[in-house]
Amino acid sequence: MLKVNNLCVSYTDQQIVSGLSFEVPTATTLTITGPSGAGKSTVLKAICGLVRTSSGSVFIDNRDITQLPTHRRGIGLVTQTNDLFPHLTVAQNIAFGLRMNGASNREMSDRVREMLNVVGLANFADRDINSLSGGEARRIALARSLAPSPKILLLDEPFTGLDDEIRISLMYQTKAILASSSMTSILVTHDHSEAEFFSTSALSLPPPVEPSL
Amino acid sequence: MAERVESTTAMTMRRLLSVFPIGFVVVFLVLPFFNSVASFFSLSTTREVLSNSSMLGIVWFSLWQAMLSVVATMIVAFPATWALSRFQFRGAQLCRGLLTTPFVLPSIVVAAGVLAITHRTGVVSILWAHVVFNVAVVLRLVGPRWSLLHPKYEESAATLGSSPLRTFVYVVWPTIRTTVRSAAALVFAYCFTSFGVISIVGGFSRRTLETEIFTQSVRLGNMDVAISLAIIQMIVVLLVFQISRPSVQQTSSINVVATPTALNVKTRGRWIVLVSVVAPTLIVTLPLLATLMRSISYRGQLSLHAWSTVLSGTLPRLNVSTWKVMGTSLVFSLATAFLAVSLALIASQQMSGNHFQYSSQHRVLRLITSLPIVVSAATLGLGLVTTFNKDPFAWRSHTWLIPVIHAVIALPIAIRILEPAIQAIPLTLRDNAATLGATPWQTWLHVDVALLRPALLRSFGFAATISLGEFGATSFLTRSDSTTMTMAISQLLGRPGAITQQSGYVLASVLIVLTVGISSRA
Numbered sequence: 192m193l194k195v196n197n198l199c200v201s202y203t204d205q206q207i208v209s210g211l212s213f214e215v216p217t218a219t220t221l222t223i224t225g226p227s228g229a230g231k232s233t234v235l236k237a238i239c240g241l242v243r244t245s246s247g248s249v250f251i252d253n254r255d256i257t258q259l260p261t262h263r264r265g266i267g268l269v270t271q272t273n274d275l276f277p278h279l280t281v282a283q284n285i286a287f288g289l290r291m292n293g294a295s296n297r298e299m300s301d302r303v304r305e306m307l308n309v310v311g312l313a314n315f316a317d318r319d320i321n322s323l324s325g326g327e328a329r330r331i332a333l334a335r336s337l338a339p340s341p342k343i344l345l346l347d348e349p350f351t352g353l354d355d356e357i358r359i360s361l362m363y364q365t366k367a368i369l370a371s372s373s374m375t376s377i378l379v380t381h382d383h384s385e386a387e388f389f390s391t392s393a394l395s396l397p398p399p400v401e402p403s404l
Numbered sequence: 405m406a407e408r409v410e411s412t413t414a415m416t417m418r419r420l421l422s423v424f425p426i427g428f429v430v431v432f433l434v435l436p437f438f439n440s441v442a443s444f445f446s447l448s449t450t451r452e453v454l455s456n457s458s459m460l461g462i463v464w465f466s467l468w469q470a471m472l473s474v475v476a477t478m479i480v481a482f483p484a485t486w487a488l489s490r491f492q493f494r495g496a497q498l499c500r501g502l503l504t505t506p507f508v509l510p511s512i513v514v515a516a517g518v519l520a521i522t523h524r525t526g527v528v529s530i531l532w533a534h535v536v537f538n539v540a541v542v543l544r545l546v547g548p549r550w551s552l553l554h555p556k557y558e559e560s561a562a563t564l565g566s567s568p569l570r571t572f573v574y575v576v577w578p579t580i581r582t583t584v585r586s587a588a589a590l591v592f593a594y595c596f597t598s599f600g601v602i603s604i605v606g607g608f609s610r611r612t613l614e615t616e617i618f619t620q621s622v623r624l625g626n627m628d629v630a631i632s633l634a635i636i637q638m639i640v641v642l643l644v645f646q647i648s649r650p651s652v653q654q655t656s657s658i659n660v661v662a663t664p665t666a667l668n669v670k671t672r673g674r675w676i677v678l679v680s681v682v683a684p685t686l687i688v689t690l691p692l693l694a695t696l697m698r699s700i701s702y703r704g705q706l707s708l709h710a711w712s713t714v715l716s717g718t719l720p721r722l723n724v725s726t727w728k729v730m731g732t733s734l735v736f737s738l739a740t741a742f743l744a745v746s747l748a749l750i751a752s753q754q755m756s757g758n759h760f761q762y763s764s765q766h767r768v769l770r771l772i773t774s775l776p777i778v779v780s781a782a783t784l785g786l787g788l789v790t791t792f793n794k795d796p797f798a799w800r801s802h803t804w805l806i807p808v809i810h811a812v813i814a815l816p817i818a819i820r821i822l823e824p825a826i827q828a829i830p831l832t833l834r835d836n837a838a839t840l841g842a843t844p845w846q847t848w849l850h851v852d853v854a855l856l857r858p859a860l861l862r863s864f865g866f867a868a869t870i871s872l873g874e875f876g877a878t879s880f881l882t883r884s885d886s887t888t889m890t891m892a893i894s895q896l897l898g899r900p901g902a903i904t905q906q907s908g909y910v911l912a913s914v915l916i917v918l919t920v921g922i923s924s925r926a
Contacts, residue, residue, distance in 0.1 A: 240409040241835050260410050261838035262846075268839040274832040278854050287850070288840030339841055 192217050193238070193343050193375055198247035200230070200237050207233045211247070213394055215343075218373040222386040225396030231379040234396075235345045238377070239266040251342055262291075267341035271351040273332040275320045281307075281331055282316040288339035306334035309368055326357035333365060337372070344369070344376040350385060362388055408835075414844050418754075422769050425751040425815070429772045432812050433779060436787030440631050443790055450632040459616075459629075463636060466596055466612040469527065473534035473595035474588050480535050480687055481542035483680035488543065489550035491677050499685045500543070506688055507540035508866070508923045510873025511600030512890045513912045516897055517691025518605055520698040520909065525607030533601040536688050538591040545587040546580055553579045589648030593641050597780035599876035600890070604897060613637040617782040618879060627790060634783040641778055692916060699909040702902060710906035719911070720904040722895060724887050730914070733872055733889040737922075739807035740814055740871035741864045747811070748773075748818030748863060753852070755819075756826040777816050781876025784809065789880050803886045809877050814867035821866060825859035826852070869919045889915050 193215040200208040208230040215221040223231050236242040238249055240261035248257045256264050275284050285306050286299040294302070307313050310330040315323075323331065329349060336344060349365070350358045366389060369376055378389050386393055410418075453459045488500055506514055511533070518533045519525070553576060561571040599614045606615065613633050621630035700706055717725045751773050755766055776784075788809065792799040799805050829852060837847040853860070875890040882891050889911055896908030 236835075239839050241838070243407045243409050258409065260414065260844075261408065261835070262841050262843050265841070266839060268836065270832065270836075272832060274830065274836045276833060276837075276851065276854075287837070287842070291837075291840060291842040291846050291850070335840065341839075 192250075192252060193377075194250040194253075195234075195238065196248045196250070198234065198237055198249070199245045200233050200242055201245050206245075207399075208237065211396075215375055215377060215392070217375050219391035220369060220376045220378055220389045222378045222380060222390040222393045223396060224380060224383065224386050224393065226398045227381070228399040229396035230399070231381075231396055232347050235268065235347050235377065235379055238343070239268055239345060240264055241268075265339075265342045267336035267339070267344045268347065269329075269332050269336045269344070269349045270347045271349060273328045275323075275328060275332060275335070277320060279320070280316070281312075281318045281320060281323070284320060284331060285335045285338050287335060292339060302338055306338050309337070310334045310364065326353055326361060329353065329361060330364070333361075333368070337368065337374075340372075342375065344374050346376060346378045348380055349378075350380070350382070365389075408838075410844070418844075419765075421750050422754045422765060425747045425754075426769055426772050428747055429775060429812060429815065432808055433775055433784060433787070434772070436791040437779060437783065440627070440787040440790040441635070444627040444631040445635065446628055446632075449628040450635070453629060453632045453636070459633070462611050462613060462616050462633075465610065466614070466637070467640070469530055469610075469612065470592050470596035470598075472527075473531055473538070474591050476531045477535050477538040477542060477591050478584075478588065480684045481539040481546075484539065484684040485543050485546050485550060487677045487680040489547045490555075493677070496681070499681045502685050502689050503543055504540040505920060505923070506536045506692070507538075507544075508869045508873070509537075509692070509919050510875065510890050510893075510915055511537065511598065512604055512875050512893050513695060513873070513915050513919075514691055515601045515604035516893060516909060516912045517693075517695040519897070520694035521691060522605075525605050526610065529605035530601060530610065532687070532691070533605055534591075534595045534598065536691055537601075538594060539684060539688055541590050541594070542584075542587045545590070546583045549580050549583040550576070585648045589644050592644050593778075596641060596644075597637065597782070599781055599879070600873075600894075603875070603879075603894065614780055614782045614876070617780075617786055618876075621786050621789065622880060627786075630786055634780070634786055637780060638778065638783065641780070645778065695909055695912050695916065699906060699913045702906060707906075710903055710910045713903065714907050714910040714914075719892055719896065720901065720907050721899050722887070722892060723884060724892070726911070729887050729889055729892045729911075732886055733915075734918075736807040736810060736888060737868040737871040739804075740810040741867040743807065743811040744814040744818045744867040744870075745822075745860060745864050748815055748822050748867075749856075749860070751815075752819050752822040752826050753848075756823060773819055774816055776812050781813065781874070782880075784812070785877040785880030788877070800881065801883060803883075806878055806881050806886060806888070807871065809881065810871040810874050811867070813874060813877065814870040817870065818863040818867050821863040822856065822859050825856055829855050865922050869923050872915065872919055872922070 195211060195213050198208055198211040199206065211234060213221065223234060225231050233242060237244050240256075240259060244257060248255055250256065251264070251266075276287065279287065282300075282303045285303045286294075289299045289302055303316060304313075307315060310333055312327060312330055312334075315327070315331070320328065320331070333349070346365070350362055353361065362385065368374070369389075378385070380386055484499070484503060488496055488503075514536050515529075515533045518529050518536070522529045522532070557575050558571050561575050562568075566574065596612075597614050598612070599618070602610065602612050602615045606612070611619070613636065617630045617633050617637070620626040620633065699710060700708060702709060713720065714726050717727055719726055719729065722729075751769055755769055788805070789800055791797065792805065833851050833855075834847050837851050838844075842850065873890060874888075875894065878888055878891060879894075882888060887895075893908050893911050893915065896904055896911065899905070
């Protein structure tokens with residue numbers, strides 16, 4: 192279970208997230224919605240340690256991880272920009288997390304094959320990532336995040352920027368993957384249909400407070 | 405920018421890393437310089453220097469030869485820069501390559517090439533050698549800026565009745581003047597502090613501040629005079645950089661488009677374009693060709709005697725073999741490249757890090773690592789011989805000090821190659837690596853270093869060629885067992901005997917091939 196307690200984040204004196212608390216039970220998906228600038232992505236970054244919190248705590252299974260560096264949290268992240276490593280092939284991208292954790296070549300190749308099958312791109316192992324379409328790249332990013340078996344998966348608007356057909360197909364695929372792996376996840380989206388489709392529970396962030404003149 | 409959560413060990417390590425480049429420059433440049441100032445500077449000597457007509461003559465000659473070199477460089481480089489920035493034609497790429505290559509060549513080789521043509525020392529030879537070097541500076545700095553000025557603005561001016569000259573003055577010049585000024589300042593600094601060129605083609609009567617610092621300190625032992633000259637020289641260089649510093653308004657990019665545009669060459673103007681490129685290319689490449697020619701001609705006839713002598717391992721009148729000299733230079737260049745690139749990588753990474761930006765530590769790191777640009781080679785050499793000559797720091801005669809000093813000189817250039825490449829790596833790639841379980845060290849190794857490979861190779865090549873060609877600071881430190889190729893060339897060319905001098909040209913030709921080989925692969 193993921194628990195966020197009284198989370199506050201500020202950038203250069205500006206409060207982005209203020210006193211946010213919520214819980215995400217194991218194997219469920221929380222969707223976070225809200226207008227631009229509400230701090231949706233910042234909440235995800237704070238949970239995985241990519242930004243330092245000004246106060247508050249993050250717990251996984253009752254263990255306080257607030258001060259743990261990102262690489263030791265076991266939290267996966269998929270964003271709308273994919274951020275695949277340009278110098279690596281599709282297989283090497285998917286194997287990256289396993290390699291960092293000291294997996295053997297055999298383990299890596301088995302897991303890469305499994306992940307490629309899960310996202311429906313079985314023959315893409317040796318492809319250059321620059322040759323992928325937007326939808327394919329997003330699937331590979333999802334496979335890469337899932338490969339090291341994270342405890343929690345954070346999805347930051349993962350369906351944005353895709354055309355409708357691919358978007359809907361990827362939504363179904365992602366939901367099936369999350370269900371089959373009993374993954375705890377948080378989905379940030381500005382699209383209410385996506386939120387309804389995924390949601391076990393939902394959280395709506397208020398609009399940002401305008402700085403007083 | 406928000407900080408990432410990191411362990412205390414990682415944070416401490418990151419902060420401690422910046423100590424290496426700062427400490428390196430402080431120990432091998434800042435401390436030696438201030439130590440030489442503290443030990444030998446006196447106001448009365450400086451006053452004497454400034455009232456001595458011979459010294460004032462040296463200051464005056466240093467100034468006017470540098471200014472004339474800037475003018476000559478601009479006259480040669482400007483038409484070529486215009487033509488290569490504005491037009492696309494067959495051979496343009498080759499000409500660009502030929503014009504920019506001499507920048508990485510050792511000054512002493514270029515000077516030897518000029519001497520091979522003019523056969524005489526003096527101002528003309530000095531100016532020619534400086535032009536050969538510095539055309540690349542103008543082309544590299546001004547060219548990209550000129551390419552960005554969309555021709556539609558010039559066309560609009562023409563349709564409004566503006567002559568080509570007025571169009572240049574009112575449309576083109578305002579856009580490129582900042583970079584022209586920066587290029588002129590850089591060329592001035594290079595020519596004002598030029599050592600190898602003046603040593604080879606200056607002759608006995610032509611002395612500059614840079615060569616006089618060497619003469620006064622190493623040959624005459626007048627350290628107080630040398631340090632006064634070094635301070636005068638540094639003040640002039642700093643003043644020139646200060647005057648040429650662009651203001652915010654001047655760097656405005658209004659009227660500038662994002663991609664270079666090529667114009668179609670009209671038949672009528674084709675000759676102007678070709679002459680604008682071919683003439684500078686000849687001026688720049690002739691000395692290099694002359695070096696190769698002199699290496700195979702003996703008293704007007706084709707002779708490979710010097711080549712066979714040098715390649716058999718003998719350097720006439722020198723007590724050191726060809727292979728020893730080449731080995732020394734190559735080992736120094738590899739050690740320099742390794743050291744300079746490692747430190748540059750640390751410094752660039754620190755300066756590009758979001759944790760570090762705009763902090764005072766960042767400003768100190770940038771300032772300290774830029775210092776080797778404003779301190780001339782002779783000033784650096786002077787500081788070294790006065791500082792590292794007493795126990796427990798009597799390192800002056802230690803061979804390892806030479807590649808270390810070459811690394812100090814190469815550091816700012818290596819940083820300037822690596823820093824933009826590091827900044828071009830999206831932060832999100834590092835974030836993703838961390839979420840996939842990569843430690844900061846693994847992220848650096850598997851993401852940063854992997855993506856930086858081309859820039860690392862380039863900076864490695866640049867640092868290696870800087871070491872191969874370094875002459876000024878090396879002159880202060882070299883011993884017979886650590887003679888480098890540039891030192892050997894200088895000694896061979898400076899001694900009588902046709903075969904001795906021809907051997908100097910052979911070694912210079914080998915150095916051209918080595919330098920071009922390394923820089924073209926990097």
